[in-house]
Amino acid sequence: MELNIQPILPEIFICAMACVILVLDLYLKPERRTIAYVLTVMTLLVAAGLYWQDFATGSAVYLNGMFIKDRFSDVVKIAICLLSLLVFVYSREYIKARDLFLSEYFVLGLFAVLGMMVMVSAGHFLALYLGLELLSLSLYAMVAFQRDSSVATEAAMKYFVLGALGSAMLLYGMSIIYGLTGSLDISVVRGIVAAQAAPDNVILVLGLVFILVSLAFKIGAVPFHMWVPDVYHGAPTSSTLFVSTAPKLAGFAIIIRLLVGGLEDLHFMWRDMLIVLAVLSMLLGNLIAIAQTNLKRMLAYSAISHMGFMLLGILAGTPNGYSAGLFYGLVYTFMGLGGFGIVVLLSRAGYEADELDDLRGLNQSHPWYAFLILIFMFSMAGVPPTLGFFAKLSVIQAVIDVELTWLAVIAVLFTVIGAFYYLRVIKLVYFDPPAVAAREISATADLRVLLSANAVALVLLLPMVGPIQEMCTQAIASVVGAF
Amino acid sequence: MFGGLLSWVIWLPILGGIIVLATGSDERAPLARKLSLAFSILTFLISIPLYTGFDTSTAAMQFGEKSIWVSTFSIYYHIGIDGISMPLIILTTFLTVVVVIAGWEVIKEKTAQYMAAFLIMEGLMVGVFSAIDAVLFYVFWEGMLIPMFLIIGIWGGANRIYATIKFFLYTLLGSLLMLVAFLYLYHQSGSFNILDFHALPLGMTAQTLLFIAFFTAFAVKVPMFPVHTWLPDAHVEAPTGGSVILAAIMLKMGGYGFLRFSLPILPDASHELATIVIALSLIAIVYIALVALVQQDMKKLIAYSSISHMGFVTLGFFIFSGQGIEGGMVQMISHGFISGALFLCVGVLYDRVHSREIASYGGVANTMPVFAAFMMLFAMANAGLPGTSGFVGEFLVILAAFKVNIWYAVLAGTTLVFGAAYTLWMYKRVIFGEVANDDVAALEDVSPREILFLSLLAAMVLIMGLWPYPFLDVMHATVDQLVTQVNTSKL
Numbered sequence: 001m002e003l004n005i006q007p008i009l010p011e012i013f014i015c016a017m018a019c020v021i022l023v024l025d026l027y028l029k030p031e032r033r034t035i036a037y038v039l040t041v042m043t044l045l046v047a048a049g050l051y052w053q054d055f056a057t058g059s060a061v062y063l064n065g066m067f068i069k070d071r072f073s074d075v076v077k078i079a080i081c082l083l084s085l086l087v088f089v090y091s092r093e094y095i096k097a098r099d100l101f102l103s104e105y106f107v108l109g110l111f112a113v114l115g116m117m118v119m120v121s122a123g124h125f126l127a128l129y130l131g132l133e134l135l136s137l138s139l140y141a142m143v144a145f146q147r148d149s150s151v152a153t154e155a156a157m158k159y160f161v162l163g164a165l166g167s168a169m170l171l172y173g174m175s176i177i178y179g180l181t182g183s184l185d186i187s188v189v190r191g192i193v194a195a196q197a198a199p200d201n202v203i204l205v206l207g208l209v210f211i212l213v214s215l216a217f218k219i220g221a222v223p224f225h226m227w228v229p230d231v232y233h234g235a236p237t238s239s240t241l242f243v244s245t246a247p248k249l250a251g252f253a254i255i256i257r258l259l260v261g262g263l264e265d266l267h268f269m270w271r272d273m274l275i276v277l278a279v280l281s282m283l284l285g286n287l288i289a290i291a292q293t294n295l296k297r298m299l300a301y302s303a304i305s306h307m308g309f310m311l312l313g314i315l316a317g318t319p320n321g322y323s324a325g326l327f328y329g330l331v332y333t334f335m336g337l338g339g340f341g342i343v344v345l346l347s348r349a350g351y352e353a354d355e356l357d358d359l360r361g362l363n364q365s366h367p368w369y370a371f372l373i374l375i376f377m378f379s380m381a382g383v384p385p386t387l388g389f390f391a392k393l394s395v396i397q398a399v400i401d402v403e404l405t406w407l408a409v410i411a412v413l414f415t416v417i418g419a420f421y422y423l424r425v426i427k428l429v430y431f432d433p434p435a436v437a438a439r440e441i442s443a444t445a446d447l448r449v450l451l452s453a454n455a456v457a458l459v460l461l462l463p464m465v466g467p468i469q470e471m472c473t474q475a476i477a478s479v480v481g482a483f
Numbered sequence: 484m485f486g487g488l489l490s491w492v493i494w495l496p497i498l499g500g501i502i503v504l505a506t507g508s509d510e511r512a513p514l515a516r517k518l519s520l521a522f523s524i525l526t527f528l529i530s531i532p533l534y535t536g537f538d539t540s541t542a543a544m545q546f547g548e549k550s551i552w553v554s555t556f557s558i559y560y561h562i563g564i565d566g567i568s569m570p571l572i573i574l575t576t577f578l579t580v581v582v583v584i585a586g587w588e589v590i591k592e593k594t595a596q597y598m599a600a601f602l603i604m605e606g607l608m609v610g611v612f613s614a615i616d617a618v619l620f621y622v623f624w625e626g627m628l629i630p631m632f633l634i635i636g637i638w639g640g641a642n643r644i645y646a647t648i649k650f651f652l653y654t655l656l657g658s659l660l661m662l663v664a665f666l667y668l669y670h671q672s673g674s675f676n677i678l679d680f681h682a683l684p685l686g687m688t689a690q691t692l693l694f695i696a697f698f699t700a701f702a703v704k705v706p707m708f709p710v711h712t713w714l715p716d717a718h719v720e721a722p723t724g725g726s727v728i729l730a731a732i733m734l735k736m737g738g739y740g741f742l743r744f745s746l747p748i749l750p751d752a753s754h755e756l757a758t759i760v761i762a763l764s765l766i767a768i769v770y771i772a773l774v775a776l777v778q779q780d781m782k783k784l785i786a787y788s789s790i791s792h793m794g795f796v797t798l799g800f801f802i803f804s805g806q807g808i809e810g811g812m813v814q815m816i817s818h819g820f821i822s823g824a825l826f827l828c829v830g831v832l833y834d835r836v837h838s839r840e841i842a843s844y845g846g847v848a849n850t851m852p853v854f855a856a857f858m859m860l861f862a863m864a865n866a867g868l869p870g871t872s873g874f875v876g877e878f879l880v881i882l883a884a885f886k887v888n889i890w891y892a893v894l895a896g897t898t899l900v901f902g903a904a905y906t907l908w909m910y911k912r913v914i915f916g917e918v919a920n921d922d923v924a925a926l927e928d929v930s931p932r933e934i935l936f937l938s939l940l941a942a943m944v945l946i947m948g949l950w951p952y953p954f955l956d957v958m959h960a961t962v963d964q965l966v967t968q969v970n971t972s973k974l
Binding site: 323367374397405408416420424426431 | 551553554556596618621622623626628629637651652655656659662663666667669670
């Protein structure tokens with residue numbers, strides 16, 4: 001069989017560039033390391049361009065079923081490229097001020113991106129696992145990047161142990177499924193599982209549970225969320241930015257590949273499991289966030305509750321629901337990026353700005369940044385007129401569509417509880433007197449402009465909600481329609 | 484998309500708000516003030532054709548605009564007005580001008596943000612009254628909370644943070660249940676068009692549950708007993724302009740919601756549960772009036788008086804007769820003018836003495852005779868004196884109540900006594916008697932700016948009281964249709 005590398009050209013490009021930057025770094029003087037940064041940003045830009053230019057219309061399988069290229073994968077990959085690109089731009093000054101401006105940071109980032117690309121396109125259990133591990137190992141290193149910080153090291157250790165446990169669960173689940181079906185190819189597995197799907201098939205249920213647990217680990221859904229607050233809090237904010245955005249989308253993608261692509265006939269089983277995960281995530285995430293005094297921890301718990309909302313879309317088990325979940329994932333990652341972007345914006349050398357009290361009275365000195373926080377917070381709370389509202393609307397609509405109105409009411413009640421801690425941030429920013437007399441913001445122009453654009457887009461894109469949702473629907477249709 | 488007149492009334496103030504916001508720091512406050520005044524007057528002027536060009540013979544939506552927004556959920560940018568929403572829109576654009584003038588010298592800090600918040604809120608409120616698509620309605624309805632949250636939180640009194648968060652969470656809870664109701668209706672009908680909801684057949688259980696969801700949203704907003712407790716807090720802490728908009732327009736959205744959603748979409752549940760709503764309304768009218776009687780704080784007194792008067796509105800609506808609904812509508816508009824005016828009067832005193840306590844005043848008539856005259860008129864209107872707008876709505880509602888149950892009318896009628904008691908007693912303690920203290924002795928009478936906004940409102944109160952025909956005429960056809968809808972069973 002002739003090897004067609006055309007569809008994986010962008011992945012090869014990212015991999016090659018990561019290696020180039022790694023080697024180039026040997027010959028770069030520290031003061032000229034900006035070249036590595038520029039190359040990384042260019043790489044992501046070019047990769048996004050390559051996906052855009054070769055945008056899939058249907059669904060095709062390459063490399064002996066290892067690699068799927070469909071509209072879904074291209075949409076998610078472009079989003080991952082853009083998110084990672086923004087992460088690098090946002091964090092440049094932050095890592096410079098902390099002596100972390102090393103080429104390894106960019107190389108790890110690029111390998112993580114590569115891992116996500118492989119996951120998103122995986123048509124085979126092994127490819128999926130390979131991508132996931134490439135991503136996870138890069139992320140462990142990125143979290144531990146500030147090696148003289150004990151908090152960061154502890155966070156990385158925790159992340160590594162729990163992450164390895166999650167990966168092991170995934171492998172175990174996969175091996176059970178393999179034992180049952182005799183194949184690692186997801187589309188083959190789908191066919192055999194469809195024939196065997198029955199509630200009393202204990203082995204199949206066991207495999208499903210292990211896979212589900214590991215997926216919950218990776219996206220940080222309760223009760224497998226323990227690592228999230230510690231990692232988000234302990235890691236340097238630049239790494240938190242990375243961990244909290246693009247990998248969430250990739251996690252969503254593998255859920256779609258595994259549960260929808262492979263095990264959709266078990267929907268009657270995983271639906272109830274996901275309901276438990278979603279309700280617990282919304283409950284615990286929102287309640288514990290109220291008690292936080294640290295902004296990064298608060299955003300971590302908020303991320304947990306957002307994952308609960310995203311699961312609502314998936315558990316509906318309809319194309320409409322999956323596309324609502326995708327839309328939620330896209331909107332959330334850009335909101336989360338902005339939320340941690342604010343922490344990066346306000347911090348400077350020797351000052352982290354990650355305590356909630358650091359935000360006090362920001363409106364007095366910097367009304368524009370206060371306004372950006374306002375947009376991010378209301379968008380996360382799901383208050384219109386922001387995209388966050390439409391994200392919540394579409395997932396809640398999806399669960400009502402499958403007659404789970406009680407779940408919609410629960411989601412709504414948790415939204416109200418969640419609104420409280422977002423409002424508290426706005427209260428600190430707008431209503432309280434400033435804590436520090438003179439507050440300097442040393443952020444560079446590119447960070448200011450992009451962060452502003454990030455926030456304003458959450459409102460100005462409102463007339464575009466239609467086309468964006470259309471895009472999500474088509475992306476999901478390319479996955480669901482392939483069977 | 485934004486070609487029509489109605490769209491301009493929504494988006495011009497929002498655009499104006501953004502421009503005012505861009506003037507930035509307090510050094511340019513005079514510019515911000517002038518721009519805000521210009522935009523609010525301009526918005527008011529372009530909203531007048533909505534009245535003059537209104538066809539009173541039809542109940543159909545007028546000045547309609549429709550274009551697709553989110554095709555996957557069939558959400559449309561669909562707006563239009565009928566006889567119920569048009570008067571409320573004019574009320575909104577009119578009062579925003581008043582509020583901008585009222586905040587002219589009083590707001591010294593972050594003037595641009597203050598003015599911009601009111602302008603943006605104006606656009607969103609007009610949007611609420613004109614949206615025909617449920618999601619669009621919801622976007623405006625919730626969006627409006629944001630500027631009000633900031634207005635109370637930034638420029639409010641000592642306990643403002645507690646008040647504003649309470650206000651936000653109360654209303655958010657109600658609204659989100661309404662959102663679930665919308666989604667359920669969409670699931671049933673395949674459309675977010677409110678007019679399609681009106682025609683949708685629904686079983687009794689579904690109607691009852693939906694009624695409860697809508698009722699939570701609107702009862703919190705009105706507010707009805709027993710979910711009224713956020714209102715006194717919010718009113719007392721809000722700056723004068725915030726209180727005016729809150730009492731005059733935001734409360735009306737609850738009433739508007741009943742007319743737009745509960746009654747026509749859920750006629751059977753409305754009839755079934757009307758007794759409960761009427762009972763809660765009567766409790767509000769009588770009990771809250773008694774609570775108002777013992778208040779020491781002028782703003783609190785007016786806040787409780789608002790709840791009591793809004794009880795009339797819900798009472799009128801749930802009698803399901805043309806007279807009752809028109810009475811409730813007139814009461815809403817009239818209360819918009821009167822409560823706005825009374826809050827402005829308290830604001831005038833507060834700006835001078837910095838106290839809202841009734842006990843801090845006494846004999847104000849000696850030093851502020853012109854002001855005393857104005858406040859006299861508004862106090863009388865609040866008590867429901869014939870010849871003022873306050874009388875018309877109360878009279879219609881009591882008349883309609885008589886036809887259903889004499890006890891409804893008797894209990895509602897007590898407000899004429901209690902209303903007069905708490906309003907005039909407060910007036911007496913503040914305005915009449917000997918000059919109470921040095922603060923009162925040093926008072927200066929109203930400035931030309933204050934005379935301007937007080938006389939604008941006084942004129943409206945008198946016109947509506949003496950010649951209510953133009954107000955009743957525009958809503959006639961729509962109310963007739965509504966009465967038919969609510970009295971036609973869907974079962």
